[in-house]
Amino acid sequence: MSDIRNLVLDIGKRAKKASKLMAKASTEKKNKALVILSDMLEAEKKYIQEENKKDLELAEKRGLSSAKIDRLTLSDKVIDSMRKGCMEVAQLPDPVGAIETMWKRPNGLLVGKMRIPLGVIGMIYESRPNVTIDAGILCVKASNAVILRGGSEAFYSNQVLAKLFSKALSEAGLPEDAVQLIPTTDRAAVSEMLKLEEYIDVIIPRGGEGLIRAVVDGAKMPVLKHYKGVCHIYVDEDVDIDEAVEIIYNAKVQRPGVCNALECLLVHEKIASSLLPKVGEKLGGAGVLFKADKKSFKYLEKWAEEAKEEDFGYEFLELKMAVKVVANQDEAQEHISLYGSNHTEAILTNNHQRAMRFLKEVDASLVLVNASTRFNDGGELGLGAEIGISTSKLHAYGPMGVKELTSTKFVAFGEGQIRT
């Protein structure tokens, strides 16, 4: 066996052991660990930033883009936001051990489902080092152990953050191995991780489509993932035009580089002439380039290129957006079914029947009526915080918060019942 294999196997075994202790950990200890971690992030800020500087210097040498360097930087603001995350997650209700309802069987057996941790979670993520904290705190709150594999560009930053996390766990009386970071940038470590189905219960990749496909292809255990967000808004004929323009503007412009940003606008032909010129003024004025189909082009000409087939179903992640005029809701829903990515889909309408039809029939992790696609986020939907968004249906579909990092077991209270 190679050294890397032994290294990763040892981490896996220690994580499994830690996960069994975490399963019994009290809410008090888990919350205490998160509060201690928050304090440490403040007290050790200088140390953290010194280690972060090593990554930043290497990044500059390697000629990384300023956007990437920006995402790598553990500024005071980023550290504050990690601390805020710790405190917020400490205040969330502890899902573990809860039984939502118990029902009584005809023989008197009282049956329910108790929430339990998943076990060991493997996180594989790219450059942003704050994920080390943000993901770790959710896993710990749900009584799991986590094995973190961050991007090589953030190696020193991730190391110091994981070290502090283990220290905080230990000070709170919890196993320090509940949070472990793979201590090498060797890519072979990822392949070894993906083979550890005996020790890692689920893998959550976060990053570009390439990373996620590689993880899905290699993993022997289940993977919770989303590939991309190709989000649509369909504007029905019966709509408040000004409200629609505000929602479309927010969905596309507020933060264009994220997965819940709008990528394609579908407009009912009866309101194209009243809606699209206003969309053009407002979004075009903000720098949006429209990839417009033939029927919408004339209203958006000033800010548009003619759409090509490949512009539909494309995740622009910048101030570009496809636009298409449709004959009716059937055509809109067929378009979404064909080009959507099961991420976020919205209808804007005053018509109740059409709103409910869209809600029921469209297959996406979040389906909205009269609101911006930007709400597909654990915090915005009320989950507290999220570790990622799943666009596949098994186990979790949509933002994954603390609860989605748990499972349930059946429990039953008897009084001597036997089966007849």
Place this chain on the structure above:
Amino acid sequence: MSDIRNLVLDIGKRAKKASKLMAKASTEKKNKALVILSDMLEAEKKYIQEENKKDLELAEKRGLSSAKIDRLTLSDKVIDSMRKGCMEVAQLPDPVGAIETMWKRPNGLLVGKMRIPLGVIGMIYESRPNVTIDAGILCVKASNAVILRGGSEAFYSNQVLAKLFSKALSEAGLPEDAVQLIPTTDRAAVSEMLKLEEYIDVIIPRGGEGLIRAVVDGAKMPVLKHYKGVCHIYVDEDVDIDEAVEIIYNAKVQRPGVCNALECLLVHEKIASSLLPKVGEKLGGAGVLFKADKKSFKYLEKWAEEAKEEDFGYEFLELKMAVKVVANQDEAQEHISLYGSNHTEAILTNNHQRAMRFLKEVDASLVLVNASTRFNDGGELGLGAEIGISTSKLHAYGPMGVKELTSTKFVAFGEGQIRT
């Protein structure tokens, strides 16, 4: 591309298409299909049994055991039980489209989770042909499409049952492709099925450990499975002896060949001398052979062999059972953690604290207090019917009923909300 590959791919594509229609199917039509199917099973009984006879004749030629031939036989009784299944599942509530709760965000957005089908389910199972009906009706009730791959011994029986199922769907106005059977006994068809991650959302294997391991190793999509049931009962020192003997007898003897039957009895040392002789009389008298550890042997001698290490963690599936005397609950729970299979575990005790500790700490799909392990069954726990029992935690842990064949999507009602 080979013929088999084309055949299976075509089935996959048709299933995906059918699943989209099924997602919109009304409760009324789904229930109607199940009622029609029940009627057909009665009306076509002669035809079904003629086809079944072809399988039985081949089985005899091949020299299959009488137990296997018995499991293959579609007797009047088995057909009646399939009919009963149709009617029971028709009467279950339809989970699809339900929203259990909606919460209001500070901005007024009303958020909830709506239950939706999983999509296309692949069932791979061994000889019992009634699974074709039992599994199909649950998949259809949950608005899924299903691709069935039954055992080669039941080829003719499965074909006729699937054909009738498609006809019933069609008569109820639903897509006949929602239930399809792989129409060949070629084993290459299974490998092809396991590669169709684009068309099959989840695979559920049912059968021996060998079949299940092969499916897990080959499948590109998630698998919901259980390998085996090594179920324990731990008898605490503070217990009603006679009640305990009744529960142990029921768990081991009522139906020893199933996954929720008792395989290992753990007894607190303080009650070994009062409990074990009674267990010996009752179970030994019923033909149970004990694999007894040193401390229990003297009480069970008449019906016992000395236990070997491999008798612990072993799924006997017959009238044999391991027995071990333990010093305390710690030792019992460590034994279960080491040798258990996360299936079903029970404690018998009058002590509340120890009951609750066992319930919380033991990791199994069903944990019972003062009741028989035989209750780990969808029907017995109140799910209506089950398609199998999952012993892995992702998505479902324990018996999987109609609800476990669904997922949820987030839905949100807005009034023009944008994200700030």
